[in-house]
Amino acid sequence: MTAPTLDILAIGNAIVDVLAATDDAFLAQEGMTKGQMQLIDAPRAQSLYAGMGAGREVSGGSAANTLAGAAMLGARCGFVGQVADDQLGEVFVHDIRAQGIAFDIPARDAAIPTGRCLILVSADGQRTMNTYLGAAQFLPVAAVDPALVESAAVLLLEGYLWDPAEPRAAMQAAIRIARAAGRKVALGVSAVFCILNHHADFVALVERGDIDILFANEEELLALAALDDFDAALDKIARSVPLLVVTRGADGAIAVENGATRHVVAAEPVTRIVDTTGAGDLFSAGFLAGQAQGRAIADCLTMGAVAAAEIISHYGARPETDLRALVANRLG
Amino acid sequence: MTAPTLDILAIGNAIVDVLAATDDAFLAQEGMTKGQMQLIDAPRAQSLYAGMGAGREVSGGSAANTLAGAAMLGARCGFVGQVADDQLGEVFVHDIRAQGIAFDIPARDAAIPTGRCLILVSADGQRTMNTYLGAAQFLPVAAVDPALVESAAVLLLEGYLWDPAEPRAAMQAAIRIARAAGRKVALGVSAVFCILNHHADFVALVERGDIDILFANEEELLALAALDDFDAALDKIARSVPLLVVTRGADGAIAVENGATRHVVAAEPVTRIVDTTGAGDLFSAGFLAGQAQGRAIADCLTMGAVAAAEIISHYGARPETDLRALVANRLG
Numbered sequence: 001m002t003a004p005t006l007d008i009l010a011i012g013n014a015i016v017d018v019l020a021a022t023d024d025a026f027l028a029q030e031g032m033t034k035g036q037m038q039l040i041d042a043p044r045a046q047s048l049y050a051g052m053g054a055g056r057e058v059s060g061g062s063a064a065n066t067l068a069g070a071a072m073l074g075a076r077c078g079f080v081g082q083v084a085d086d087q088l089g090e091v092f093v094h095d096i097r098a099q100g101i102a103f104d105i106p107a108r109d110a111a112i113p114t115g116r117c118l119i120l121v122s123a124d125g126q127r128t129m130n131t132y133l134g135a136a137q138f139l140p141v142a143a144v145d146p147a148l149v150e151s152a153a154v155l156l157l158e159g160y161l162w163d164p165a166e167p168r169a170a171m172q173a174a175i176r177i178a179r180a181a182g183r184k185v186a187l188g189v190s191a192v193f194c195i196l197n198h199h200a201d202f203v204a205l206v207e208r209g210d211i212d213i214l215f216a217n218e219e220e221l222l223a224l225a226a227l228d229d230f231d232a233a234l235d236k237i238a239r240s241v242p243l244l245v246v247t248r249g250a251d252g253a254i255a256v257e258n259g260a261t262r263h264v265v266a267a268e269p270v271t272r273i274v275d276t277t278g279a280g281d282l283f284s285a286g287f288l289a290g291q292a293q294g295r296a297i298a299d300c301l302t303m304g305a306v307a308a309a310e311i312i313s314h315y316g317a318r319p320e321t322d323l324r325a326l327v328a329n330r331l332g
Numbered sequence: 333m334t335a336p337t338l339d340i341l342a343i344g345n346a347i348v349d350v351l352a353a354t355d356d357a358f359l360a361q362e363g364m365t366k367g368q369m370q371l372i373d374a375p376r377a378q379s380l381y382a383g384m385g386a387g388r389e390v391s392g393g394s395a396a397n398t399l400a401g402a403a404m405l406g407a408r409c410g411f412v413g414q415v416a417d418d419q420l421g422e423v424f425v426h427d428i429r430a431q432g433i434a435f436d437i438p439a440r441d442a443a444i445p446t447g448r449c450l451i452l453v454s455a456d457g458q459r460t461m462n463t464y465l466g467a468a469q470f471l472p473v474a475a476v477d478p479a480l481v482e483s484a485a486v487l488l489l490e491g492y493l494w495d496p497a498e499p500r501a502a503m504q505a506a507i508r509i510a511r512a513a514g515r516k517v518a519l520g521v522s523a524v525f526c527i528l529n530h531h532a533d534f535v536a537l538v539e540r541g542d543i544d545i546l547f548a549n550e551e552e553l554l555a556l557a558a559l560d561d562f563d564a565a566l567d568k569i570a571r572s573v574p575l576l577v578v579t580r581g582a583d584g585a586i587a588v589e590n591g592a593t594r595h596v597v598a599a600e601p602v603t604r605i606v607d608t609t610g611a612g613d614l615f616s617a618g619f620l621a622g623q624a625q626g627r628a629i630a631d632c633l634t635m636g637a638v639a640a641a642e643i644i645s646h647y648g649a650r651p652e653t654d655l656r657a658l659v660a661n662r663l664g
Contacts, residue, residue, distance in 0.1 A: 055423070087445070
């Protein structure tokens with residue numbers, strides 16, 4: 001096998017975020033649980049959008065956000081995801097390519113539009129997400145080019161995309177190709193509901209040793225381990241995953257290497273938390289970019305913390321400040 | 333004539349801003365003058381967008397930005413502008429209505445898409461704008477409903493929209509209706525090129541006494557007066573305009589009332605200038621909202637300065653923080 005030409009190839013949702021300020025009354029009226037993500041259909045997307053405040057549109061998608069951050073930190077990246085031939089699709093594709101990320105999946109016709117995530121941002125910066133997957137859920141297995149998967153040191157999978165059948169099949173195919181080529185597979189489990197809906201699948205992936213790097217937050221870790229004690233859950237999952245990275249919001253993050261060595265990092269200070277959308281995605285970005293640079297785990301964690309701190313200081317899950325300069329300030 | 337039911341009715345460009353970070357080298361390579369606005373056609377919009385960095389989409393349009401701020405400050409507002417039946421048109425219309433602004437102009441078919449402004453934001457926060465007017469330039473005279481114009485205490489006109497023929501005719505019709513009904517007419521001259529392209533028109537409007545409130549920045553004032561001395565230009569224009577408001581960036585703003593009384597305000601302090609897009613529009617928003625509340629000119633200027641300071645502290649020309657709370661903090 002030749003040396004990889006990409007650091008990270010990600011398969012994920014190709015969606016545009018629509019972010020608007022909200023208050024608790026609106027969340028209650030719409031029957032939402034603050035801080036959670038739910039999937040919605042087209043009529044619900046229309047009625048919810050009509051009720052939301054004035055928005056800002058920023059390209060999103062969990063794995064795509066991670067790539068945007070990693071690419072800004074110098075990682076060579078490629079993306080696989082499905083947009084429609086419409087204006088939001090153009091926005092998504094433009095932004096991915098503008099970050100220097102390779103992207104070649106043709107748009108579908110616009111009958112089913114490009115996906116969007118309606119994100120309600122509370123005054124404390126917490127975000128509540130309502131995702132209309134649109135075209136993203138029809139990413140076909142045929143979109144997975146074996147040569148492209150083999151060309152990347154790390155295959156990054158977005159847990160959210162495990163829900164719809166076609167992209168799940170595409171990701172399963174990509175895992176087989178990556179493993180056969182001796183590449184690493186990273187998974188962001190994305191949300192508790194993903195784990196609950198597909199618990200057996202995720203457990204099988206982990207226990208089979210298909211996942212080399214696993215990103216989760218505390219709640220997702222507990223759900224995956226089916227335990228209610230954090231340390232026990234950490235130990236359990238770390239036995240099957242060579243590199244387990246768990247983010248803990250304001251309490252920083254922890255990585256467990258080879259089931260034994262623990263590394264912790266504190267959260268970076270933030271003047272004002274504006275919008276936590278993308279905090280986990282950007283933590284992964286900094287961490288994976290550090291890995292691509294061959295840095296020690298402690299430095300990879302710091303890079304994750306720096307990138308996460310940048311993203312929560314403004315609306316949207318794509319970086320607005322040069323992450324490379326921020327990391328250079330912090331790590332030299 | 334019955335009492336007005338709207339505080340402000342604005343006629344302006346219905347466009348979505350696409351904001352991306354840039355550097356001086358890119359501006360030079362693309363032949364742009366930093367800080368200026370230019371009109372571009374569809375092929376140029378496409379090629380420039382392809383070369384720009386990753387963007388954020390936020391509803392824009394000078395007069396519409398002013399309304400968004402004024403509505404947030406409690407003013408009763410209506411908007412007249414033209415979008416196409418496409419996704420960016422939906423975004424614009426959603427955002428206007430979400431701000432509580434009355435808007436009823438039907439979308440045109442999508443053959444000519446909704447207008448957009450490609451905005452390159454430099455590290456110092458200065459913005460360089462490239463506007464593809466799209467559907468906005470086809471706002472027909474028929475869109476001006478006399479009863480709607482008569483219902484508003486102030487008719488606000490966007491100077492940018494004086495360039496295309498149909499909206500210019502629409503604004504001329506609206507001026508006649510407003511004057512006949514004894515309403516005030518406010519004009520934002522918007523850009524030096526607008527004044528240079530239509531100098532005779534603007535001078536005639538001002539000298540005929542058709543403009544009750546005029547918003548300009550320093551360069552626009554000098555161009556309109558055809559003078560190179562600020563004080564002389566201020567005196568000249570103030571002779572024909574009952575309320576002349578001139579913004580001076582970091583040096584604050586000045587208002588001249590009835591050709592004689594000068595009021596000045598300092599700029600509000602800003603922690604970090606992120607993006608100056610909309611600074612003038614939001615100054616007008618604060619000022620006009622203060623007028624609608626019957627406040628003294630000095631307070632109207634302060635409200636303008638507060639709204640402008642909010643808008644330059646983040647990307648985009650629509651407020652992200654509750655302006656009413658900011659004004660209450662400042663003025664009580």
